[in-house]
Structure formats: structure tokens, C-alpha cells
Amino acid sequence: MEKKGVIWNTLGSGMFAANSVLLLLIVSRVFGVAAAGDFGIVFTTAQILYIIGLFGINHFQMTDYAEQYSFASYRAAKWITTAAMICGCLVLFFFGGNTRKQAWLLLLLTMYMAVHSFAELYQSRFFQKNRLDLCGKSLFYRTFFSLCCFAVLSATIHNLYIASAGMVLTNLVTMYIWSFCPSKAMGAENRMGKKGQLLLLFQTTIPLAVSLFLMNVMANLSKYVVNYYESNTVQGYFNILFLPTQVINLLSDFVFKPLLSQYGAAVGERDFIRFRQLYRRHLFLIGGLTVFCCLAGYLLGTQVLSLFYAVDLSAYRLELFLTILSGGFIAAGSMSYYLLVMLRKQMWIFLNYAVNIGIGVVISVLLVKNFSILGGALSILVSQALLFFVFAIFLLFFTRRISDA
Numbered sequence: 001m002e003k004k005g006v007i008w009n010t011l012g013s014g015m016f017a018a019n020s021v022l023l024l025l026i027v028s029r030v031f032g033v034a035a036a037g038d039f040g041i042v043f044t045t046a047q048i049l050y051i052i053g054l055f056g057i058n059h060f061q062m063t064d065y066a067e068q069y070s071f072a073s074y075r076a077a078k079w080i081t082t083a084a085m086i087c088g089c090l091v092l093f094f095f096g097g098n099t100r101k102q103a104w105l106l107l108l109l110t111m112y113m114a115v116h117s118f119a120e121l122y123q124s125r126f127f128q129k130n131r132l133d134l135c136g137k138s139l140f141y142r143t144f145f146s147l148c149c150f151a152v153l154s155a156t157i158h159n160l161y162i163a164s165a166g167m168v169l170t171n172l173v174t175m176y177i178w179s180f181c182p183s184k185a186m187g188a189e190n191r192m193g194k195k196g197q198l199l200l201l202f203q204t205t206i207p208l209a210v211s212l213f214l215m216n217v218m219a220n221l222s223k224y225v226v227n228y229y230e231s232n233t234v235q236g237y238f239n240i241l242f243l244p245t246q247v248i249n250l251l252s253d254f255v256f257k258p259l260l261s262q263y264g265a266a267v268g269e270r271d272f273i274r275f276r277q278l279y280r281r282h283l284f285l286i287g288g289l290t291v292f293c294c295l296a297g298y299l300l301g302t303q304v305l306s307l308f309y310a311v312d313l314s315a316y317r318l319e320l321f322l323t324i325l326s327g328g329f330i331a332a333g334s335m336s337y338y339l340l341v342m343l344r345k346q347m348w349i350f351l352n353y354a355v356n357i358g359i360g361v362v363i364s365v366l367l368v369k370n371f372s373i374l375g376g377a378l379s380i381l382v383s384q385a386l387l388f389f390v391f392a393i394f395l396l397f398f399t400r401r402i403s404d405a
Contacts, residue, residue: 004133005130005131005133005136006132008132008133008136008137009132009133009135010136011136011140012136012138012139012140012143013136013250013253015144016139016143017249017250018250019143019147020047020246022147022151023039023147023150024036024039024040024240024243025308025309026154027039027154027160028236028240028311029309029310030154030155030158031154031160033237033309033311034232034233034236035160036236036239036309037231037233037235038101038232038235039105039160040223040239041223041224041227042098042102042105043109044224045092045110047113047216047220048213048216048220049085049088049089049092049110050085050110050113050114050116050117051213051216052085052088052209053078053081053082053113053114053116053117054117054212055077055081055084055202055205055208056205056207056208056209056211056341057078057124057201057205057208058120058123059208059338060201060205060208061074061124061125061128062127062128063260063341067128069197069201073197073198073201074121074124074125075121077198077201081117082114082117082118085110085113085114085117086110089107089110089111090107092106093106093107104161108161108164108168109164111168112164112167112168112171115171115172116142118175119142119171119179122138122175122179122182123135123138123179125183125186126138126183129186130261138175138178138182141174141177142171142174142175145174146167146170146174148170149166149167149169149170150164204346205346207346207347207349207350208341208350210350210353210354211337211346211349211352214350214353214354214356215337217357218353218357218360218387221357221360221364221383222238222242222364222368222379223235223238223239223376225364225365225368225369226372226373226376229368229369229372230372234372236311237311237313237316238373238376240309240313241313241316241319241320241377242380243305244293244297244301244305244323244327245326245330246327247293247324248289248290248293248327248328248330248331249327249330249334252282252286252289252332253331259278260338260342262278263275266278267342270402272402276395279335279339282335283335286331286335287328290324290325290328290331293324294321294324298317301317301320301324302314302317302320316373318374318377319376319377320377322374322378322381323380323381325381326377326380326385329381329385329387329388332392333384333388333391336388336391336392336395337349337391340398343395343398343399343402345394348394348398352390352391352394353387356383359383359386360379363379363383364376364379367379
């Protein structure tokens with residue numbers, strides 16, 4: 001079952017990571033690069049709103065091996081956070097300063113991500129119960145069929161809104177089949193747990209929620225700055241160049257996520273020597289992947305992206321190299337974030353993001369304003385590298401302090 005679980009988890013994670021890449025590919029091919037610029041920035045906003053739906057609770061639930069909180073408490077929290085996500089979308093819909101086209105697209109894409117948000121409740125339960133096979137199947141089938149629906153409707157009807165609405169409905173149906181039904185078969189409990197447990201859960205995860213929100217704003221900050229200073233077409237180019245940053249993170253997750261239980265066992269046994277050994281191995285893996293991807297991207301990246309997205313990116317070889325390099329720091333930072341969550345250091349995670357978001361805003365504005373797309377690529381690299389190094393220092397400090405205690 002473990003091997004099967006790893007395979008399905010890899011397939012599911014791969015499909016979900018490729019989702020935004022393939023959606024942008026379809027939009028660019030069918031509707032043009034300017035439409036891809038609009039779609040890219042709106043989908044980025046929907047993904048940031050998605051963080052409100054997650055509220056950091058899914059990461060907490062995944063690592064709650066002792067089941068400190070009941071499933072019913074997690075479910076109640078999910079209803080609240082998903083509703084808050086949709087309310088945030090409505091505020092942006094009416095007062096966000098978007099064009100009418102962008103506003104309706106934002107509403108549809110947020111509903112699509114809201115279904116993903118609620119499905120994370122079941123994903124996290126499968127992960128918590130070490131059923132990576134169910135976790136992977138759910139994520140794979142939901143993403144695959146939604147993507148297929150979007151592609152078919154885009155190609156046949158040539159209407160971006162109808163294609164997006166179809167994607168929402170498909171995601172909802174597949175969530176019921178591959179998330180809700182398997183969870184019900186597992187006998188998910190309905191007991192709410194101790195009085196006040198829901199409030200305590202929110203109090204515990206608020207630093208995580210704010211940190212995740214800042215993390216996604218920070219990761220996409222350069223997109224918004226480019227969108228402010230440049231045209232939709234340039235924004236479309238930047239969105240395409242930004243996509244390969246996910247490759248290293250995806251490949252790293254294939255190895256890291258299935259081994260989270262090993263980190264959890266090391267923490268439970270207070271074996272932080274083993275914990276740091278695992279961490280170093282994963283950092284070396286990310287480093288090797290980053291070097292390989294940077295070389296491949298520099299030699300062939302612009303040619304491949306130009307071919308797939310039907311745009312000429314030959315002038316942006318250096319920019320692509322820098323965004324791929326930043327992808328290595330994003331992967332290392334993401335892994336470090338999960339481990340700090342496992343150590344229950346939510347407040348320190350928040351402090352790192354809070355400080356770095358301020359630095360990131362200044363860097364992004366200065367660089368993008370003066371160097372356009374090159375400035376955007378540089379700002380991602382600097383901000384993500386700084387974020388990772390601080391996380392690594394935190395991990396080293398806390399694991400040694402706990403060991404000494």
C-alpha cells in the first residue's frame with residue numbers, strides 16, 4: 001500500500017502542480033497572450049483567496065497524528081474559512097477595481113478554488129491516516145477532469161466564462177466522488193470533541209493562516225507590480241516565464257511529502273540528529289534539481305516555452321534562468337515551512353513572512369519599475385532566498401534547543 005500510495009500521491013501532486021501551467025497554455029493558445037495576461041493575474045488572486053479557505057488548518061490537520069482535534073471540528077472550521085474566502089472574493093468583485101471581464105472571471109475561478117479548499121478537508125484526513133493512495137487519487141481525478149472540461153469547452157465554445165463555469169461544476173462533482181465518498185467510507189466521526197475546541201483550533205492556526213497568506217502574496221508580488229507598470233501582453237509574458245518556478249517545488253514534493261511521517265517520528269522520539277540529517281538530504285536534492293533545471297532552462301527553456309505558448313520569448317533567457325533559480329529557494333523554503341509547522345513554531349513563521357513581505361514590496365517596486373520583467377525575476381530571487389535562509393536558521397536553532405532541553 002505504501003508504494004501504491006507514493007505513486008498516487010506523485011500523480012496527484014504532479015497533476016495539481018501542472019494545472020495552472022496547462023490552464024494558461026489553453027488560454028494563451030485559444031484566446032491569445034493578452035487574455036493569458038488577464039487570466040494569469042486573476043487566477044493568482046483566486047489562489048491567494050484560496051489561502052483564506054485553507055487558513056493553515058489543512059497543514060495542521062495533516063500533521064495532527066495524535067488527533068488532538070476531531071474531524072468534525074476540522075469540518076466546521078472548513079465551512080467557516082471557505083465562506084470567508086467567498087466573501088473576500090465578493091468584496092474584490094464589487095470594490096477591487098477590476099474590469100468587468102476580470103471581475104466575473106475572478107468570481108468563477110474563486111469558486112473553482114473554493115471547491116479545492118473544501119476538498120482539502122478530506123485530503124488532509126487521508127494524509128493523516130496514511131492513505132496517500134486516496135489522497136493522490138482525489139487530487140488527480142478532480143484536477144484532471146476539471147482541466148479536460150475547461151479545454152473542451154474553450155476549444156468548442158470559445159467562451160472563457162462558460163469554460164470556467166464548467167470547470168467549477170466538474171470539480172464539485174469529482175470532489176463528491178473521490179473525496180467525500182471515500183472519507184465517509186472510512187467512518188469519519190461527527191463528534192465535535194471538547195467544548196471550545198473549534199475556537200482553540202482557530203486561535204492555534206491564525207499565525208499559520210496569516211503566514212500562508214503573506215507567503216502567497218510574497219511569491220506573486222512581482223506579478224502584481226508587473227501588472228501595475230506594464231501592459232497585459234507583458235504581463236502574459238511574465239506569467240509564462242514564472243511557470244517553471246513550480247517544477248523544482250513539484251519534484252521536491254514527490255520525495256518530501258511521503259516522508260513527512262519520518263520527520264514526525266523523529267520529532268516524536270526527539271531524535272533531532274536524524275531530523276537534521278533528513279533535512280540536509282532534502283536540501284541537497286533540491287540543490288541538485290535546481291542546478292539541472294537552471295542549465296536546461298538556460299539552454300532550451302525559452303525555445304520550449306515559445307513553442308508551447310505560441311509567443312516569442314527568445315529575448316528573456318536570463319529572466320527565465322533567474323525565475324527557475326528562485327524556484328529552488330521556493331522549494332527549500334516550502335519544505336522548511338512544513339517542518340516548522342510540525343515543530344509548532346507558527347509565530348516564528350509569521351514573523352519571517354511579515355518582515356520579508358515589507359522588504360519584498362520595496363525590492364519589487366524598485367526593480368520592476370526600473371528593469372521591467374528582469375526586475376520582476378530579480379525581485380523573486382532575492383525575496384525567496386532571504387525567506388529560506390531565515391527559515392533554515394530557525395530550524396537549526398529550535399531543533400538544537402529542544403535537543404539540549
